Amino acid sequence: MIPLSHSLIIAALLFVLGLAVVLLRRELLFILIGLEVMLNGVALTAIAAGQYWGNADGQVLVIMLLTVTAAEVVVALILVWLAFDHYKAVRVETLTHLRDDTDRSTS
Amino acid sequence: MSQWLWLIPGTPLLGSLIILFLGSLLRRKHLAMVACCASAAAFLVVVLAWLTEATSQPLQQTLYTWVAVGEWRPMFGFTLDRLALVMVSIVSSVGLLVHLYSVPFMAEEADQRRYYFFLNLFLAGMLLLVLADNLLLLYLGWELVGLCSYALIGFWYRDPPCSNAGRKAFIVTRIGDTALALGIFLLFSQFHELSLSALLTNATTQWEKGSTLATLATLLILGGAVGKSAQLPLQVWLPDAMLGPSPVSALIHAATMVTAGVYLIARTHPLFELAPHTQWLVAAIGALTIVYGASAAVAQSDFKKVLAYSTISQIGYMFLALGCGAYAIALFHLTTHAFFKALLFLSAGAVIRASGDEHDINSLGKIGNHPSIARWTFLIGAASLAGVPFITAGFYSKDAILVTAWSAPTGPLLWIFAAFGALLTAIYIFRVYFLVFHGSGPRTSTISLPYFMSLPLLILALLSIVSGFIELPEGWPGPHLWSLWLADELAVATFPPLTITYTLQFITALLPLAGFSLALWLIQREQAYQSLPLANFLRSGWGFDAFYYAMLVRPYLALARILQAGESKEGITYIVVRPYRALARGVSDAVETLLIEGALTRITRGFLAFATFCRKGVEYKMLEAGITSLVAALRFSYTILSTTQNGFLSRYALVISTGAVFFLGYWLW
């Protein structure tokens, strides 16, 4: 029987690792990978909590999460590919179309 | 007969629908034929109504319930009593004659389909108005004739003045109509009933004489009547309405629609009996309008505008009679007026058409060569309008009004107004007659009118003479058919003692002759280029148009423009959208600048810019600088804030996670 704190620490580590990847890497694909790692951290918490309380909900949630993640990855990969297709870019610095510069020209 | 009542408004309506939907399949000539047949059918049904039991008892027909909500249950129902029968006969007969007259008159026009559609629709609306057994259906007819009036005044819509005149007529009468609508609401909220007969009985049993509610209700109804009948102060639309075709002026703006107000008051007269103040007001409006219209007519130079002001003035006589409680006599004048004024308009139309659409009376006199039928019928109409004694219908009806006015409250004053108006009437109509038909142009005529035009003129001329003989003046031996026949429904008028009556009748008989000679004198003056005193004032209709323009139209437009300016500056957006943005930006920016960008450079730059603003603020005037710096400050802060929205994904992620850490920290400790 693994104590709850152990699995929680692992989960937190996974989450922070993923976050670090998201924040530090500049390639879209790596950011995606980072997101997945973060999700896995969350899933681990759910399993651990479920085991701790003796409740199956945690495992149900993880299975749900896996399904959703699979779909989400598909969509995200398509988006990455489309971004590459349109802008010939995989690095996030170049994708700054949401920048607000419409009004600045008038000032 | 009862179940056939719907045919009276139904046949012209059917005619207009045929013209509307099948008009593209018909030739021009056939369009006119359809329209004439429809109006002839309506006339025929009315004749049948006379021949059957309609004269002995009121006929009733209900088609279906129009709207049924609680007690608000107006029906599509008709009532034909004697009052309605009189109106229906006038409308359908004059309507038929005008339709016939239109056939040659409008033969050259391109868009006859529209003309005949609206003419037939007008007839349907007018007959509906007269036959309606409840107030809401009456209102439907009321608005329908207003619409047709709008469309026909603006028949030559390519001319901006024409369509402007139509619009003016619609809007001004709508003001009156709204008063009428409010009257309907008031009556409904009191009695929970819309049917006219039930309303009138309820009112007479439940309201006391002189009660506030009765006064209010009658005032509102009077508002509607004043708008439709072009009485003071809503008379401004009628002179402009003369830009429409002459047959339209004859039918709508002389004989029928403008008298709808008179009909409305006669129809609801039990209410007016309950409100003596309003009744006196009706008489006063009538008396004032008589003088107003007649005096303005004296100075006009447009042929048709003289007749328009004359119509305003003549309807003033009817209002005077209504105000004096002489409803039958008002209706009598309505009838004779319908005949002679339609006649005047139609013959004037023939003259104008023959002279190539010339409206100016002096120029018409110079052109000369007017169709002789038009000339003689115009003279007959003029004599009847002026009330030339004994031989014309106008004399009998106007005399009765003048005499009965004397016995009303403040009667002598009213009588003086009316008598002065009668004098002016004779002056202006004979002035026009002499200027047009005895001008410097050739008197002999080479133009003959088509049969369809001359026949209505002759019939109307005949009616303008003989229709007076059914009601001889008070105190004379001879028939008083009219007032006796209507006595069941409309109260009999009161007359002053016989000696006064005879005196008044004598004076009334002298007035046209005095007017005739004054007209000759006036023409001499005019030909010597001595204009009338106050001519410009009178010609502009006492300056009502300019007054209303300055007092109502201008401020209304100005208000609209001010609001529009407010809208386009998006004042409201500033309240909603800007704080939204500012809040969003402020939150992200606070994190951003403090954590990442390094606040120092920003703040320094900000202070520098602020200092520049301050320096400029000293240089400029206080007020201007205040506003500009406010705007500039907003813009400046916006510029700074908007840098946070730089589009860098990682930056956003960083901000979000920092925020999450902060929140977590707050919660945990």
Add this chain to the structure above:
Amino acid sequence: MDWLSVLIFLPLFGGLWISLTGRNKTAFARWAALAVTSTELLISLCLWWGAVPNEEGYFYIIRAPWVPTMGIQFLLGMDGISLLLVLLTALLSPVVVLVSWNAVQRNWPAFAALLLATEAGIMGVFLSLDLVLFYVFWELMLVPMYFLIGLWGHERRLYAAYKFFLFTITGSLLMLIAILGLYFTHGKQTGIYTFDYFELLKINLPGNSEMWLMLGFFVAFAVKVPLFPIHSWLPDAHTEAPTAGSIFLAGLLLKTGAYGLLRFCLPLFPDASADFAPVGMILGIIGIFYGALLALVQEDMKRLIAYSSISHLGFVVFGIYAWNEESLNGAVLLMLAHGVTTGAMFAMVGMLEERSGTRLLAQLGGLLSPLPRLASLLLLFTLSAMSMPGLANFVGEFLVLAGVFQVSAGLAVAGALGIITGVVYLLWMYQRAMLGEITIKRAWTDLNRRETVSLGLLAFAVLWLGLYPAPFLDSLQIPVTAIIESKSSVPTGSIDALR
């Protein structure tokens, strides 16, 4: 069979089907969209035909559990008010498809899908009686509308779409909070946590919180209606939207606001609404005059009609808050009438723009002679909008005023003056567009058969509503009585103060 769900899901899946299979097949997309919308019309007509009310006035009720643990159900119901508005939706949708036939040039399948999704959302709003479901549909109709404006609109479309979205989403978030507040209050009182409309009707709220919750709903609906201070999204959205979008916005989306007031604000919070009624009526009056005044000085025909909508919807709110039999019936009828009339007018402006390339009144003029059919139909709808007796708007407006007069004569006088202002700007618009000399010389073509059919349908509706509104009024009887009864316990002192 569960026809109410069909009404909602047929267009939703139809749209999905068109967008998935119809890539680059414009003709297919058009006909398919027409087929779906016509089927909707047919279904709703059949529903009307077979409608038998139960004692609460509901013709059909569908109830299925959705998220039972939280008390959320899939609860649809159709009473007289919903029925009429569903009919209006079903009538306008095929017209919208027909009007957009050639006007929309790019990406018809996507356009059709968004159009149908909007229709589904609107149907859902009119039918759902579970507050969560209602909220879902309320947002559902917003999203496709946003894209319709943003993708197929005119020059400033993005700005307009953004503004529209921002305003409505703010309002609906407030409504969401109010819904949750209602849910928890009801749960605490009775122990039953549910979003069921019928259950919530029985709630008895303390005065203060009732007012706050009512205001939450009111703001959401007032944005949609729109009432005076929060109307500024409407002129922009209507003007920049494509013709189809304008018709949907004016004809249907505005009605959802008024419908919400009728369905939720009044019955759920009768005391607070009764206290609020004078304010509501005054807001209505302000809207009437504000819209009419601004309409007078507009140069863009579409913008003019947009402002006239503010004016007309002011009458509707006016009638709703007068809260008696005449005025409520009138308000619903006026909603129908305004939907048909204004929808038709927007459609005609679209047709004019297709022909002349402009919507500016200064550049139009004299079109009566080259386009007689269009001009006479426009006259009909203009007359209806200025409440000509015998046409649709008149019945509603007069009922509203007759009802208001019994509550407060002074306000009724003000409302009646609003009718005059209507005549002023509408006649001015008609004169500038249709009368006078022709300003644009070119070969004009009058309405073709497709356009005549779509406008003819609306003209028929206008005449029917104006001359024989009994079939519509019959179905209103029970629901209106129910709304009035919800008030009956309330003292009317606050309204009397306005007399």
